Amino acid sequence: MITEKRQELILTELSKKDFLTLQELIERTGCSASTIRRDLSKLQKVGKLKRVHGGAMLNDSSILEPNLADKRGTNLKEKQEIARLAALEIEDNECVFIDAGSTTLEMIPYISAQNIVVVTSGLTHVEELIKQGIRTFILGGEIKSTTYATVGASALETLKSYRFDKVFLGMNGIDIKYGLTTPDEQEAIIKKYAIHLGTNAYILADHDKYDKVYFAHVPVETQVSIVTSKKVKESDIFKKYTEHYTFIGGTR
Amino acid sequence: MITEKRQELILTELSKKDFLTLQELIERTGCSASTIRRDLSKLQKVGKLKRVHGGAMLNDSSILEPNLADKRGTNLKEKQEIARLAALEIEDNECVFIDAGSTTLEMIPYISAQNIVVVTSGLTHVEELIKQGIRTFILGGEIKSTTYATVGASALETLKSYRFDKVFLGMNGIDIKYGLTTPDEQEAIIKKYAIHLGTNAYILADHDKYDKVYFAHVPVETQVSIVTSKKVKESDIFKKYTEHYTFIGGTR
DNA sequence: CTTAATATGATTGTTTTTGATTGTTTTTGA
DNA sequence: TCAAAAACAATCAAAAACAATCATATTAAG
Numbered sequence: 001m002i003t004e005k006r007q008e009l010i011l012t013e014l015s016k017k018d019f020l021t022l023q024e025l026i027e028r029t030g031c032s033a034s035t036i037r038r039d040l041s042k043l044q045k046v047g048k049l050k051r052v053h054g055g056a057m058l059n060d061s062s063i064l065e066p067n068l069a070d071k072r073g074t075n076l077k078e079k080q081e082i083a084r085l086a087a088l089e090i091e092d093n094e095c096v097f098i099d100a101g102s103t104t105l106e107m108i109p110y111i112s113a114q115n116i117v118v119v120t121s122g123l124t125h126v127e128e129l130i131k132q133g134i135r136t137f138i139l140g141g142e143i144k145s146t147t148y149a150t151v152g153a154s155a156l157e158t159l160k161s162y163r164f165d166k167v168f169l170g171m172n173g174i175d176i177k178y179g180l181t182t183p184d185e186q187e188a189i190i191k192k193y194a195i196h197l198g199t200n201a202y203i204l205a206d207h208d209k210y211d212k213v214y215f216a217h218v219p220v221e222t223q224v225s226i227v228t229s230k231k232v233k234e235s236d237i238f239k240k241y242t243e244h245y246t247f248i249g250g251t252r
Numbered sequence: 253m254i255t256e257k258r259q260e261l262i263l264t265e266l267s268k269k270d271f272l273t274l275q276e277l278i279e280r281t282g283c284s285a286s287t288i289r290r291d292l293s294k295l296q297k298v299g300k301l302k303r304v305h306g307g308a309m310l311n312d313s314s315i316l317e318p319n320l321a322d323k324r325g326t327n328l329k330e331k332q333e334i335a336r337l338a339a340l341e342i343e344d345n346e347c348v349f350i351d352a353g354s355t356t357l358e359m360i361p362y363i364s365a366q367n368i369v370v371v372t373s374g375l376t377h378v379e380e381l382i383k384q385g386i387r388t389f390i391l392g393g394e395i396k397s398t399t400y401a402t403v404g405a406s407a408l409e410t411l412k413s414y415r416f417d418k419v420f421l422g423m424n425g426i427d428i429k430y431g432l433t434t435p436d437e438q439e440a441i442i443k444k445y446a447i448h449l450g451t452n453a454y455i456l457a458d459h460d461k462y463d464k465v466y467f468a469h470v471p472v473e474t475q476v477s478i479v480t481s482k483k484v485k486e487s488d489i490f491k492k493y494t495e496h497y498t499f500i501g502g503t504r
Numbered sequence: 505c506t507t508a509a510t511a512t513g514a515t516t517g518t519t520t521t522t523g524a525t526t527g528t529t530t531t532t533g534a
Numbered sequence: 535t536c537a538a539a540a541a542c543a544a545t546c547a548a549a550a551a552c553a554a555t556c557a558t559a560t561t562a563a564g
Binding site for chain 2: 002003004005042045046047080123126127130133135136137138139140142143145148150152153155157158161
Binding site for chain 3: 255283284285286289290305306
């Protein structure tokens with residue numbers, strides 16, 4: 001079996017099972033252990049998976065990868081609903097920050113405001129924004145190979161030199177007790193500062209982000225609005241959270 | 253079988269199967285391996301597919317497709333020759349800056365040094381670098397919609413926080429009287445600073461950059477090397493310039 | 505018809521991929 | 535804790551795929 005095809009197979013299998021043994025892969029592909037090991041090493045090097053003793057598992061942050069998320073996209077419709085609402089918040093002549101991530105990416109086609117400036121940490125966002133003729137800035141710094149987001153000290157430095165009318169962020173977990181959380185600490189730092197630098201902040205989160213807690217906490221000092229969907233608004237979780245957070249959206 | 257018909261067949265098969273081995277195609281078309289290889293090369297060159305060891309697969313729809321016009325560029329071969337030589341200069345464990353532009357983009361596939369860090373101003377470069385498993389940083393700031401290069405104050409700020417072993421730059425004009433020039437003043441500023449921050453600087457320029465002068469001047473305080481091609485080295489312009497500049501490359 | 509341009513298949517030597525082998529590290533279970 | 539078993543990295547040589555070149559065949563143009 002051809003190298004490329006084999007590695008592709010490994011990744012698709014992995015997205016289904018989230019753990020694979022070396023033995024499984026040997027049987028599945030019909031080639032030697034050496035070859036599989038080499039494949040896993042290469043795939044790890046480009047950040048597609050994480051090798052462990054006995055096999056490989058999903059890189060914990062590759063959940064965020066846009067393509068993969070879209071493939072799993074059971075929530076795509078919901079994400080788009082949320083993204084559309086968020087995009088409508090942007091008004092003419094504003095300067096906004098749009099966070100990296102698959103939900104915020106969906107916002108871009110819905111942006112209709114004129115003469116705006118967008119600063120983003122998502123490399124995937126840039127092309128879409130440019131296509132729409134939007135003046136676009138990107139944060140500098142290291143590129144995370146899994147998500148194509150800029151992170152690190154330089155990104156933070158760049159960020160500090162801007163001020164925003166509105167800030168749009170994705171978030172992995174929302175919890176009453178633990179607040180807003182994401183798996184990656186570096187991304188959390190960016191999010192925190194971005195909120196700080198904006199007059200208004202919006203959190204984009206579909207229904208299965210609620211009652212989830214991840215490693216890195218994003219502290220919120222100012223008022224933020226959570227953009228939500230119809231599905232959330234009609235569920236029980238909404239009542240639970242409505243005392244703690246301001247919501248927008250959720251009806252058509 | 254007619255060339256055109258055969259290539260058409262390859263593309264239709266590929267759209268069905270998204271992967272083809274060389275063997276498959278040999279059987280399917282009844283012609284030699286050489287011919288199939290040539291077909292695949294041509295089709296790759298116009299961006300219809302992607303060659304891999306053992307066959308070909310569909311073009312992975314990349315985030316930022318490098319401008320196709322650049323790829324078809326008349327001097328592609330020469331650019332690649334220059335890019336290859338430049339890439340060989342990079343050694344293990346080094347930290348280098350790679351400028352935006354089509355010539356420097358060609359360098360990336362030729363990079364074989366391990367454990368390096370690359371800082372770039374070219375958004376199109378990022379994906380290629382990440383694919384190669386190279387740790388990648390991007391300068392922050394505004395994105396020029398025409399070239400997908402970052403420019404402006406933020407880019408300069410980000411740049412200043414790094415130091416490089418080697419700096420690789422494209423250049424639009426080289427002239428004995430007027431030195432190094434490019435059409436865009438903002439890009440010129442980035443180039444100037446990058447040279448300043450590197451121990452060694454390399455200018456990548458094919459033959460028709462010589463005796464050209466553009467608006468923005470890139471002053472050179474330290475020693476720079478001009479990476480050149482066989483074509484330049486064998487021409488008259490080379491003699492003219494060899495007193496003013498240090499050259500590397502140009503022979504096989 | 506002749507000549508130039510292109511396409512083809514065979515041949516060359518080189519690079520990449522691969523599976524086996526080696527000895528080392530990690531895990532497991534007594 | 536120890537020893538056996540499993541998994542591992544590193545190295546090697548064979549095999550497959552490769553690019554480059556050549557001579558021949560085919561086509562197109564003058």
